[in-house]
Amino acid sequence: MPQTHQSVDADNRGFEITYKSSDDSTLEIVKYGEYLYDNIIVFAPGTKDFGGRLDAEILAQFVDAGGNVLIAGSNVIGDAIREFSGECGIEFADDKSAVIDHLNFDSNDNGQHTLIVASTDNLINSELIVGKTKQTGAPFLFRGIGMSADQENPLLLDVLTASSTAYTANPDEQTLAEYPSTVGKRTLLVSVLQARNNARVGFVGSLEFFSNDFFEASIQTGNSKKQSRSGNQELALALTDWLFKQRGVLRSRNIHYYLLKDKSSPRYYTVKDDIMFSVQFDEFVHGKWVPFNGTDVQLEFVRIDPFVRVTMKNNGGKLESQFRIPDVYGIFKFVVDYNRIGYTHLYSATQVSVHPLWHTEYERFIASAYPYYISTFSMMAGVFLLSFLVLYHRDDIPKKKAE
Structure with missing residues (x-):
C-alpha cells in the first residue's frame, strides 16, 4: 500500500x-x-x-x-x-x-x-x-x-x-x-x-x-x-x-423463553401454550457495543415451514414477543433471521419440543360435536320408546262368538 x-x-x-x-x-x-x-x-x-x-x-x-x-x-x-x-x-x-x-x-x-x-x-x-x-x-x-x-x-x-x-x-x-x-x-x-x-x-x-x-x-x-x-x-x-466492521455489526445474546402463566421454562412445551420469547440485540459502533434500536426484527416458530411469524417489540435493545403455540406437535425452532442492507447477517435458531395434550387435558365436551351428542341421545330415547311400546302395548282383539 x-x-x-x-x-x-x-x-x-x-x-x-x-x-x-x-x-x-x-x-x-x-x-x-x-x-x-x-x-x-x-x-x-x-x-x-x-x-x-x-x-x-x-x-x-x-x-x-x-x-x-x-x-x-x-x-x-x-x-x-x-x-x-x-x-x-x-x-x-x-x-x-x-x-x-x-x-x-x-x-x-x-x-x-x-x-x-x-x-x-x-x-x-x-x-x-x-x-x-x-x-x-x-x-x-x-x-x-x-x-x-x-x-x-x-x-x-x-x-x-x-x-x-x-x-x-x-x-x-x-x-x-x-x-x-x-x-x-x-x-x-x-x-x-x-x-x-x-x-x-x-x-x-x-x-x-x-x-x-x-x-x-x-x-x-x-x-x-x-x-x-x-x-x-x-x-x-x-x-x-x-x-472494517466499525459499523453495522450485530450480535445476539441472552435468549430466553418461558410460559406466560407461571414464567417457567419446562423441558418441553404443549400445544396451545402461551409463551414469551426474548433476545438481546447489540450493535457495534466505533469500538463499543450499544443497544440495537431496530424495530423490524421478526421471530419465526418453525417446523420445516414457519407456523408463526411475529414482529418483535424493542425495549432498549431487548426484543420480545409473545404468541400461542399452534395445535401441532413436533420439533420446532425459534428462528431469528435478520438480514438487512448494511448490517451483518444475524441468524439464531433455538430448538424446542412441543407435545400433544395428555388424555386428561382434552375438553370433556366439544362444542362442535353437540349435533352428534344430540343424535346419539335422541336415538337412545327412540330405542327406549320403541322397546316400551313393543313390550307393554297389547292390541285388544274381540273374540268371535261360536256359532
Whole structure:
C-alpha cells in the first residue's frame, strides 16, 4: 500500500497499520495457520504478481476466514487483482480504459473528460455504508476505471455509480472501435460485497479517489462558476468504517423463553401454550457495543415451514414477543433471521419440543360435536320408546262368538 495515498487517519481510529510494498519478498498475511491481519488494503492496482506468499487465492481464503479487504483500481489492473475481483463477482474494464463523461466533468479536466463528478443521487441509500454524505449533497471526484458486477450475485451492492451519460472506454482513441465496456449507470465506481460469513470486500475504481488532492479539492463542473467541496473524504471515512466492521455489526445474546402463566421454562412445551420469547440485540459502533434500536426484527416458530411469524417489540435493545403455540406437535425452532442492507447477517435458531395434550387435558365436551351428542341421545330415547311400546302395548282383539 503506497504511503502517498491515505484513505483515513487510521491511527486515531484504533487500527495498527503495517505498510508493505506489493513486491516485498517478505509479504505474507498468514503464518503457522493464523492470519496476521484483520483487514487488508491493496493500493497497488497495477501489480501483476505480489511478492512473498500472497496471491488471489490466498486473498480469497482470507475473505473465507472472515477478513475484510479494500481494493483500489486505476487505468491498469494487474492479473492478481483481476483474478481476485472475478472471484467476488466484479469485473474491471480493459487496461488503459477510463470512465468518461462529457457532461459531468470537473473544470480542471485535461480535455479528455475523465475527471468526472459523481452526484449523491447515484449513491446507495444506506447510512450505515455511506454515512451522512448523501444528506450533505457534496459531489465526488473520480478518475479511474469502470467496473461491472455480476447481476446474479445477491451479495454485491452498488455503492456509487456513474451518471447515465458516462461510459468506459480508452480516452486516447478518437473513435470507439467497439461497444464500451460499461455504459450509463451500469458503470460502477464503488462497489462492496458482504459474504455469507459477514466478511466485507470493497472495490473502488480510482486510486486517486483516496488522495489528499481529491479530499481537499473544490469541484466546479463545466461552465458553472459555483464551487463545492469534494465529498470524497466523508465517503472514504464512512466506507472504511463499514468495510472494517466499525459499523453495522450485530450480535445476539441472552435468549430466553418461558410460559406466560407461571414464567417457567419446562423441558418441553404443549400445544396451545402461551409463551414469551426474548433476545438481546447489540450493535457495534466505533469500538463499543450499544443497544440495537431496530424495530423490524421478526421471530419465526418453525417446523420445516414457519407456523408463526411475529414482529418483535424493542425495549432498549431487548426484543420480545409473545404468541400461542399452534395445535401441532413436533420439533420446532425459534428462528431469528435478520438480514438487512448494511448490517451483518444475524441468524439464531433455538430448538424446542412441543407435545400433544395428555388424555386428561382434552375438553370433556366439544362444542362442535353437540349435533352428534344430540343424535346419539335422541336415538337412545327412540330405542327406549320403541322397546316400551313393543313390550307393554297389547292390541285388544274381540273374540268371535261360536256359532
